[in-house]
Amino acid sequence: MATHKALWKVPMFKFFFTPKGVRGLATFQHACSPKVCIVGGGPAGFYTAQHLVKTRPDVEVDIYERLPVPFGLVRFGVAPDHPEVKNVMNTFTQTAQHARCSFHGNVRVGKDVTVQELQESYHAVVLSYGAEGNRNMGVPGEDLDGVYSAKDFVGWYNGLPRNRHLRPDLSCETAVVLGQGNVALDVARILLSPVDILKKTDITQPALDAVSKSSVRRVLIVGRRGPLQVACTIKELREMVNLPGTRPEMVVSEFDGIAEKLKALPRPRKRLTELLLKAAVETPGEKELERLKSDKQAWGFRFFRSPVEVLPSADHTRVAGIRLAVNRLVGEGEGARAEATGEVEDMECGLVVSSIGYKSLAIDPVVPFDSRKDVIPNTMGRVQNAAGLYCSGWVKRGPTGVIATTMNDSFDTARTLLHDMDKGILDISTAKPGSQGVAALLHKRGVKPVSFSDWEKIDIEETRRGEARGKPREKLLDVGEMLQVAWA
Template sequence: MWKRSCSILPSLKHFHFTASHFSCTPVHFEPTTKICIVGSGPAGFYFAQNVLKKAPDVTIDMLEKLPVPFGLVRYGVAPDHPEVKNVINTFEKVATNKNFKFHGNVTLGRDVKFSELRQAYHAVVLTYGCNEDRELGIPGENLSNVISARKFVGWYNGLPEDKDLEVDLSSETVVVLGQGNVAVDVSRILLSPIDSLKVTDITEYSLQALSLSKVKTVYLVGRRGPLQAAFTIKELREMTKLPGVQTLLQKEHFAGTEELIPNLPRARKRLSELLVATSLKEQEGSRYFRPTFVRKPVEILGHSGSGVVQGVKFEINDIDHEKGITRGTGKHEVNECGLVLRSIGYKGSSVDSDISFDSNRGVVVQQEGVYSAGWIHTGPTGVILSTMSDAYDQSNLLVEDINTKKLNVTNSKPGFSAIEKTLISRGIVTVDFDGWKKIDKVEIQRGTAVGKPREKIVDIAEMLRIGGS
């Protein structure tokens, strides 16, 4: 793009000019680099933050399928962990940047095509996370009241797509399959005193259901041994301090670990020591948290008539504690229960057929002009801190590609002006960041009225009425 920059040098009062009175120099302006980020969770916001810091002339449009931002920080973090949500303060600062725009209620693959984003922007960044569940692949997995932990978390956290999930809490026993932090989160929510949940931002409908819950015992079951448990010491310590709850472990699961524990890496050593100490501790309480090891689920058992879950059949494993290798013994046992929560991991998926995607790994494949970060780049592992690190690394690559001309930004791109026309033609109502703040204000007001930080709006139509533009 070429422009003429003409400066008038003398006073204008005599209206007498000569050619020498004008300095006309051709000035070359690089077109503004336009980037689209799809997904408004930690990966998207940290990516935007770093790009805006290192390439301040770039403009960023962030698209989000929900009307509201923040992804798993809003819908994945446990309601009794409000301190984790403090990262939202950082994200809100990013949103105030004049070169950043948020556009909620825009679903890639449905409301706008990936090819349309490629045409409108110099680069497209995919940070939309992993929205599917890994499955066990065993008989009975589709029985009533066998639920993924991801959906259960979405239910109590107010994720619109999970608000109508049917959760039957009339049984005294729950089996959670998996031993990561999410598995411990759902166990803690099930066993927490209802009064402690009343002051969180847990949804009112789930609070009502939990207040009527008959659950007394939660089994947290894993295939491997205590030295391989995937939860962290912070999560375990919270469970050991939960009022009225005993954390019960079988001493035999620790046989053969005594000589190994002192030589473990520090974090693993501390966790293992706490597990052993807890297994020996006298406790009181009428509810029970039972981490159970070396058990492989082979079948979920149900009532033949009603199709409701009745228990889980496990094969008992042998384990080499040092190598973490298990083998089946051929011996089985059954845990009776009325609810099974499957917490064995998330899975990424392609939301548009034009995205280059590795379906085996569940991650986006890099291609020219397309970047990714977070779980859809790395796979579903790690916490917010590791997501931040990946987002910074990948955004540094984008900035480097701009600086080295590897990414062609010399051609003008329309950016959101083109996408907006497309969305309007398709009847899509969007929510900008000011619209989100309106929703935020209403949620806080409703929460304050009942002694909570907020009462999340779970109906998308209501969100759009409040914040739509």
């Protein structure tokens, strides 16, 4: 009996309790439990962590994020006037507060700690760091003042620290957005939205001040293909159509023959095209016509156009217009491609926002990277030729889809990882130090991580500042200030 008592006091065993009772037994007080590290605290990272901790009762997960704040594109990419999309942060918070999940902000993987060092401390490393780079237009004049990538412009009004010094000049009448996806429509909508709507959102105060003084009254949304290939969703298009104080301004001839093709379209594309046709070519009723006449702002799609050159002002310092190649389509439907006709068209504008896509960047020399596709080469989330390395989200498949797409993709990677654990493809028999090993390295290098409870102090402060302005939150824009609040 004494022997049994002595064994019971040694902290070598841990039972895992669930609503169904005892699920299993782990030895050596977590020493031999599978330890997984996730690089990136955005949707892909949190969804991967969520599936891991929910599915396997002994796995421990650490999420490393370069910024002091979590949630990635949900915080910095979702438009301020889409608060319902940001509700997913509640789910991510539950994951971060799970007993077997920890958040470590303010840690730059590839700089503060290498991927190889993470592999030495964890049984598996999942790369979920998204797409931080911009795709260039590759045309003369894109470096002129007044030309911005959509990623930077969105980062500016959403409070991404690296974009806080952006000072877009909104003194022009016409802005051109290149690209016709949801992000392009977000930019157009923010430029034209009534200030009374925006001031009730979490748009940053500098952006709100700039938009309130804006002279932009017309936004043209340019795409290289036609109405049947437009990349936005019907929800985003409907928001543009219903935006107070604005009217659609289309080129009717660009819709020739589209109505005849409606019957053959898949339902989602058909509904989107019907709404687009209604906005472009239908004659409005008398009441609607009166409203449209009083609207002082306009927006519109311009199809079959590709940028050739950004035209400079007389002093060659800033944008004064954009030269567009006129295209024709080769092929049909989603697979149709644009081909230049040789014609060009000049469009006067004082602001150009390029929304032609994000791209992932290589994070560490030890990680394989396809610089042509800008993704980590992988098979079902397993990084090719790199045992113990996995990936999820945009760095896995490219910067496409909505948050639900990322959720499903991340769950797939988590399932692959768990399968590899179960089948012995991933060796979890040897004890790994996990976050303790990484913490020792970071301490030596003078790097202090931000825990999730530290982030909650930032959250409280941002909410307090927002309430003072009648907003849901006022984001801190400077990393130094974030850290000061976190560690207060």
